[in-house]
Amino acid sequence: MPHFRTSGANVWYEQIGSGPDILWLPGGDQVGRDMRWQVEGFPDYRNTTMDPRGAGRTEIVDGPPWTILDMARDAAELIEAVCNPPVVVAGLSMGSMITQELAINWPHLVKIAIPMGTEAYAEGHSREWMESEIRYRREHGNLPPDFAMTHYGAFMYPSEVLGDPELWNRLKAVTSDAYEHRDGAMLDAQWQACCDFDTRDRLPACQVPMHVLGFSQDMQAPPALGRKCAELAGNGHFHMLEGLGHLSLCGHKPEVVNAKIREIIESHG
Numbered sequence: 001m002p003h004f005r006t007s008g009a010n011v012w013y014e015q016i017g018s019g020p021d022i023l024w025l026p027g028g029d030q031v032g033r034d035m036r037w038q039v040e041g042f043p044d045y046r047n048t049t050m051d052p053r054g055a056g057r058t059e060i061v062d063g064p065p066w067t068i069l070d071m072a073r074d075a076a077e078l079i080e081a082v083c084n085p086p087v088v089v090a091g092l093s094m095g096s097m098i099t100q101e102l103a104i105n106w107p108h109l110v111k112i113a114i115p116m117g118t119e120a121y122a123e124g125h126s127r128e129w130m131e132s133e134i135r136y137r138r139e140h141g142n143l144p145p146d147f148a149m150t151h152y153g154a155f156m157y158p159s160e161v162l163g164d165p166e167l168w169n170r171l172k173a174v175t176s177d178a179y180e181h182r183d184g185a186m187l188d189a190q191w192q193a194c195c196d197f198d199t200r201d202r203l204p205a206c207q208v209p210m211h212v213l214g215f216s217q218d219m220q221a222p223p224a225l226g227r228k229c230a231e232l233a234g235n236g237h238f239h240m241l242e243g244l245g246h247l248s249l250c251g252h253k254p255e256v257v258n259a260k261i262r263e264i265i266e267s268h269g
Contacts, residue, residue, distance in 0.1 A: 012057035021087035025095030031056030037254035054186035064189035072101035086111035103208040119225035145180035158217035158245035203232040215244040
């Protein structure tokens with residue numbers, strides 16, 4: 001697939017299949033390919049993925065610094081160019097914040113918004129963790145690769161994965177792909193955008209159906225924060241998935257997440 005030139009980036013995207021459109025938005029430090037388990041679960045749809053600013057093959061034109069709204073504008077322009085809106089938008093973590101901004105600012109492009117592992121505003125441990133990570137990168141640089149893999153693995157997967165050597169050995173490749181050799185400046189820029197993100201005053205006016213998925217063992221975005229997001233949204237709904245971590249949809253139990261997403265889509269006809 002070619003790059004697509006938006007207002008502020010040269011976005012790398014991939015589009016597979018035919019049928020109704022779903023745009024999958026990955027989390028911070030991830031690329032569109034990390035949503036492959038979801039793409040594989042929806043062969044009856046046209047699936048579009050993209051690398052957000054600061055990761056993968058997307059080429060930077062403006063910034064950093066960026067805002068989540070900047071990244072959402074990239075996604076909106078991509079939807080208008082290569083999809084048949086309104087579309088289903090499903091995003092994880094940073095991608096879930098982009099999903100919220102799309103639903104709030106470009107409601108005519110979004111049929112259903114599905115933010116996963118999300119929050120309307122970072123608070124408590126979630127904020128303190130991100131701020132401390134940003135400070136460390138700015139003061140000390142990158143983490144050693146082996147430490148980065150194990151450190152972030154504990155934030156990505158639930159205890160079921162961490163306590164099963166065979167399962168961990170299979171899934172740690174996902175963690176290493178995202179974190180072992182990460183450009184600290186780009187990670188910093190993405191995480192700062194997440195720290196600055198705040199939709200609390202705008203969600204109540206948003207009438208796009210917003211189905212928030214929370215994961216019971218999510219350490220990065222505890223499900224209580226996702227529930228608050230759903231309660232703020234003008235047309236919000238919250239769904240708890242038990243026993244899953246922040247990135248369980250990446251190789252751990254994608255079938256559980258995919259089944260819930262399909263259920264949500266089909267409930268809207």
